[in-house]
Amino acid sequence: MKLIKKPNMNLKKFLDSINIAKQCRKYNLSVWQCPQFLFLILGLVVIISSLAIYFIGIHYSDDPEVIALIVLFMSIFLIMVDFSIIKSFERLAEVARMKSEFVSVVSHQLRSPLSNLKWVVDLLISGKIESVSEKQSVYLQILRENSRRMEGLVSDLLIVSRIEADNLPFKIEKASLVELIKSLISRIESFAKASNIEIELIIEENLPEFFFDYQKIEQAVNNILDNAIRYIKGNGKIEVILKKEANKLCLEIKDNGVGIPKEDQKYIFQKFFRASNASKIQAQGSGLGLYIAKSIIEKSGGKIYFVSRENEGSVFTINLPIK
Amino acid sequence: MKKILFIEDEAALQKTFGDILGIEGFRVIPAIDGEIGLRLAYSEQPDLIILDLVLPRLHGLEVLRGLKEKKETCDIPVIILTNLGDLENIEKALQLGATTYMVKSDHTLNDIVEKVKKQFLIN
Numbered sequence: 001m002k003l004i005k006k007p008n009m010n011l012k013k014f015l016d017s018i019n020i021a022k023q024c025r026k027y028n029l030s031v032w033q034c035p036q037f038l039f040l041i042l043g044l045v046v047i048i049s050s051l052a053i054y055f056i057g058i059h060y061s062d063d064p065e066v067i068a069l070i071v072l073f074m075s076i077f078l079i080m081v082d083f084s085i086i087k088s089f090e091r092l093a094e095v096a097r098m099k100s101e102f103v104s105v106v107s108h109q110l111r112s113p114l115s116n117l118k119w120v121v122d123l124l125i126s127g128k129i130e131s132v133s134e135k136q137s138v139y140l141q142i143l144r145e146n147s148r149r150m151e152g153l154v155s156d157l158l159i160v161s162r163i164e165a166d167n168l169p170f171k172i173e174k175a176s177l178v179e180l181i182k183s184l185i186s187r188i189e190s191f192a193k194a195s196n197i198e199i200e201l202i203i204e205e206n207l208p209e210f211f212f213d214y215q216k217i218e219q220a221v222n223n224i225l226d227n228a229i230r231y232i233k234g235n236g237k238i239e240v241i242l243k244k245e246a247n248k249l250c251l252e253i254k255d256n257g258v259g260i261p262k263e264d265q266k267y268i269f270q271k272f273f274r275a276s277n278a279s280k281i282q283a284q285g286s287g288l289g290l291y292i293a294k295s296i297i298e299k300s301g302g303k304i305y306f307v308s309r310e311n312e313g314s315v316f317t318i319n320l321p322i323k
Numbered sequence: 324m325k326k327i328l329f330i331e332d333e334a335a336l337q338k339t340f341g342d343i344l345g346i347e348g349f350r351v352i353p354a355i356d357g358e359i360g361l362r363l364a365y366s367e368q369p370d371l372i373i374l375d376l377v378l379p380r381l382h383g384l385e386v387l388r389g390l391k392e393k394k395e396t397c398d399i400p401v402i403i404l405t406n407l408g409d410l411e412n413i414e415k416a417l418q419l420g421a422t423t424y425m426v427k428s429d430h431t432l433n434d435i436v437e438k439v440k441k442q443f444l445i446n
Contacts, residue, residue, distance in 0.1 A: 053438070101396060108406060108407075111406040111427065111428050112333065112406055112427070114338075114428065115406065115428055116333060116336055116339070118337040118432075119336070119339050119431075119432040120335065122341055122431050122432035122433065123339055123342065123343055123432055126343075126432070126433070127342065128342075128346045131347075151428050154428075169409060169410040169411070171410055245423060268388040
């Protein structure tokens with residue numbers, strides 16, 4: 001078999017390697033964090049430093065050979081330092097990129113067996129294959145609940161990896177936030193009731209429809225509502241208020257739950273972070289919900305913030321621009 | 324009895340769907356890769372096709388293209404059932420003529436059975 005070399009491919013590879021904008025995009029970094037761009041800047045610094053050394057040199061010495069030698073050594077030294085700094089940067093950027101890719105691939109691969117597991121359990125629980133005893137049904141429900149939890153976690157990890165790769169697709173359509181909130185609350189009401197929590201919905205009249213990604217915003221609001229329900233001890237109340245303020249819609253979710261300790265508040269939107277009191281009340285929880293919610297709201301051009309007092313409750317506010 | 328061609332490379336899913344759709348009164352024809360799926364679609368002329376996207380030998384979107392290109396199969400409704408939930412694949416599949424696009428992790432077994440039944444009611 002003959003091996004055919006493709007010079008065009010090599011040329012393309014070379015051109016790609018010196019295309020700074022493309023390399024920065026590959027690592028998903030801004031230019032000031034991009035190794036290739038920094039190398040270019042440091043190269044300029046080396047040239048300027050060499051010239052400066054030369055001019056300082058001729059001021060103090062008449063021997064051109066000594067000056068040339070000093071400039072040469074200084075330049076080599078600076079280039080070596082630059083090179084090692086840039087290489088470390090490049091390695092870090094590559095590791096971050098690979099980590100994101102790894103999470104994405106693993107999450108995809110995990111989804112298939114999880115769906116299989118969930119559907120087999122669904123089929124067994126349905127009793128259509130053969131009747132299921134009460135005891136078996138309890139165990140099958142445990143299996144179903146846990147496969148759902150795992151599926152939720154894998155799905156969250158996939159979203160996080162897409163957010164980090166700046167690759168989370170948004171499908172913007174004209175829709176009603178009022179409908180979204182109503183349908184979301186009707187879905188989670190039974191979960192809230194089971195936890196002895198009352199949800200009160202206060203919606204201003206005649207709120208306009210506007211352009212946003214329905215599913216993504218639904219997920220963001222769901223994550224906040226879910227937290228509100230989970231972190232109320234005993235009987236509780238959640239108020240959901242939707243109103244218009246200037247050119248934005250303002251959604252407030254108030255709960256009388258355990259609140260967020262003051263020292264944890266600055267970390268609450270970080271991924272995998274869970275407040276110290278949250279872990280005591282709820283063992284379950286990945287610490288991804290608020291990170292995902294914040295990313296979605298900000299990508300939609302909105303803002304999310306909160307006010308919270310430990311043992312009194314929290315108010316999460318989402319502002320979305322009407323566009 | 325209505326015929327459903329189920330193009331899916333996962334044996335576990337073939338078994339689960341074969342059983343549940345069989346119980347619901349459908350005849351399920353299994354196909355474990357894209358090429359076999361396309362061949363069976365031409366020869367069996369099913370009433371409905373459930374199609375995965377990530378398939379050995381021929382990608383699901385190519386199967387869909389092949390189905391829509393032939394006069395005998397272009398009107399058969401196709402439900403895409405996959406783990407790929409990105410917009411690009413959803414748009415491509417719908418543009419090529421898929422009837423419904425379902426992401427596996429978002430649905431229960433019952434959701435899918437209901438969707439299949441609804442499809443026959445529509446037709």
